[in-house]
Amino acid sequence: MVLPGRYPTIEENAVDLHCCLMETPAASKCILHLDMDAFYPAVEVLDNPALKGKPVIVGGSRRRGVVSSASYEARRFGVHSAQPMAAALRLCPDAVVLPVRMARYKEVSGRIFEIFYRFTPLVEPLSIDEAFLDVTGSARLFGPPAEIARKIKKTVFKECGLTVSAGVAGSKFVAKIASDMEKPDGLTVVAPEKERAFLDPLPIERMWGAGKVMQAAFRKFNIRTFGDLRRMPEEWIREKFGKAGLQMHRLASGRDAREVVTGYDMKSIGHEKTFDRDIVDLEGAKRELLGLSGRVGRRMRRYGVSGKTVTLKVKYADFVLATRSGTLARPTDDGVVIYDTVCRLLAKTAFGKRPVRLLGVSVSHLSHAGTGIQLDLFRRDGTWNKRKRLNVALDRLHEKFGEESILPGTLLVKKS
Numbered sequence: 102m103v104l105p106g107r108y109p110t111i112e113e114n115a116v117d118l119h120c121c122l123m124e125t126p127a128a129s130k131c132i133l134h135l136d137m138d139a140f141y142p143a144v145e146v147l148d149n150p151a152l153k154g155k156p157v158i159v160g161g162s163r164r165r166g167v168v169s170s171a172s173y174e175a176r177r178f179g180v181h182s183a184q185p186m187a188a189a190l191r192l193c194p195d196a197v198v199l200p201v202r203m204a205r206y207k208e209v210s211g212r213i214f215e216i217f218y219r220f221t222p223l224v225e226p227l228s229i230d231e232a233f234l235d236v237t238g239s240a241r242l243f244g245p246p247a248e249i250a251r252k253i254k255k256t257v258f259k260e261c262g263l264t265v266s267a268g269v270a271g272s273k274f275v276a277k278i279a280s281d282m283e284k285p286d287g288l289t290v291v292a293p294e295k296e297r298a299f300l301d302p303l304p305i306e307r308m309w310g311a312g313k314v315m316q317a318a319f320r321k322f323n324i325r326t327f328g329d330l331r332r333m334p335e336e337w338i339r340e341k342f343g344k345a346g347l348q349m350h351r352l353a354s355g356r357d358a359r360e361v362v363t364g365y366d367m368k369s370i371g372h373e374k375t376f377d378r379d380i381v382d383l384e385g386a387k388r389e390l391l392g393l394s395g396r397v398g399r400r401m402r403r404y405g406v407s408g409k410t411v412t413l414k415v416k417y418a419d420f421v422l423a424t425r426s427g428t429l430a431r432p433t434d435d436g437v438v439i440y441d442t443v444c445r446l447l448a449k450t451a452f453g454k455r456p457v458r459l460l461g462v463s464v465s466h467l468s469h470a471g472t473g474i475q476l477d478l479f480r481r482d483g484t485w486n487k488r489k490r491l492n493v494a495l496d497r498l499h500e501k502f503g504e505e506s507i508l509p510g511t512l513l514v515k516k517s
C-alpha cells in the first residue's frame with residue numbers, strides 16, 4: 102500500500118519507514134526526490150501576491166509562444182507545459198501570461214539547493230527545480246528519511262515561501278514516482294517492504310523511457326500495469342522487447358541500484374561504443390562521434406559540470422589503442438564543442454588508414470558550477486545563452502523520452 106503521505110500522517114510514515122530501515126541491512130539506501138511545485142508560476146506569485154489563486158502561465162508570446170510552466174489553477178483547464186500558448190489561451194482565456202524570468206528563477210533555485218545541501222552533500226540536480234538526495238548517512242543528524250523530507254519541505258517554505266513535493270524511497274526510480282503522487286505540496290513515503298504494493302498498480306504509461314511504440318506493444322500483450330510487466334518472465338521480455346524491455350522490467354520490480362551522483366565525484370565523463378562492423382569511412386566515424394559527444398555533453402549538464410580536456414579514444418581492428426587529447430581555452434559542457442574537438446583529434450590518428458572497432462569520447466578536468474545548477478546558463482543581463490537554451494530543452498526531452506528519442510539529423514541516417 103502507498104502510505105498516504107500528506108502532513109497529517111507524516112509521523113506514521115516516519116515511524117513506518119524508520120522501522121523497516123531498522124530491519125533491513127545497512128546497505129539499503131534512502132533516496133529523496135524533491136520537485137518544486139509549478140516552479141516558475143510559483144515564483145511569479147511569490148513576487149506578486151495579487152496573482153495568488155489565479156491561473157498563471159509562464160512562457161512565450163500570446164500569439165506564437167509556447168507554455169513553459171502553468172500554475173495549478175491553469176492546469177485545471179488543461180493547460181500544460183510545451184503546449185502552444187494560443188491553444189492554452191483557448192482553454193483558459195482568463196489566464197495571466199507572464200514572460201520567463203529565468204535569472205530570477207535561477208536565483209530562487211540557488212537558495213533552495215542551498216537548503217538541500219544542509220541535509221546531505223549527496224545532491225544530484227536534475228534541473229533547476231528538481232533533485233535527488235541520498236540521505237542514507239544523514240539519519241543520525243536529522244532523523245529518519247521521512248522526517249528529513251518533512252524538515253526540508255518546512256525549511257523551503259519558511260525561507261523561500263514555496264512548496265516542494267517529496268518522494269522518499271529506497272531507490273531513485275521509486276522516489277521519483279513517489280514525489281509525483283500527491284503534488285502539489287505532497288510527501289509520499291514508500292517503505293522498502295511496501296515497494297511492490299506501491300509499484301504494481303501503476304499504469305504502464307508512467308514507465309520511464311516507454312515511448313508510444315513500446316506502449317502499444319505492451320498493450321498488445323495486455324501489459325497495463327507495472328505489476329503486469331513484473332510478472333512476465335525475464336526471458337520472454339528479452340525476446341519481445343530486448344534490452345530496453347529488460348531495463349523496464351527491472352524498474353517495474355523496483356530494482357534500481359543507481360547511485361545519487363554529484364558533480365564532485367567525477368574525474369571525467371565519457372562514452373564509448375564498439376561497432377558491430379569496423380568503421381573505415383570518415384562520415385561514419387563523424388556520425389558516431391557526434392552521437393557520443395552529445396551524450397557526454399548531456400551528462401555533464403545533468404551533473405552541472407564543465408570540462409577543459411577532451412579525449413578521443415580509438416581502438417583499431419587489431420585492438421591497438423590510441424588516445425589523443427586536446428585542451429580547450431574555456432571549460433565546456435556543449436556536445437558541439439566536444440564534437441569539433443574530437444574531429445580535430447581524429448585527424449591525428451591513423452584513422453582512414455586502419456579500420457576502427459571502437460570510438461570513445463571523454464571530457465576531464467571537470468569543474469563544478471556552484472550549487473550544481475549551471476550558473477552560466479544565463480547571461481549577466483538575464484537572457485539565456487541561445488545554445489544553452491537549446492541544450493536545456495533537448496535535455497528535458499531526453500529525460501522524458503529516453504536516450505534514443507532525439508538524435509542529431511545525421512545520426513538518423515544510419516538507423517534503418
Ligand SMILES: [Mg+2]
Pocket residue numbers: 136137138139140230231
Ligand atoms: Mg517541478
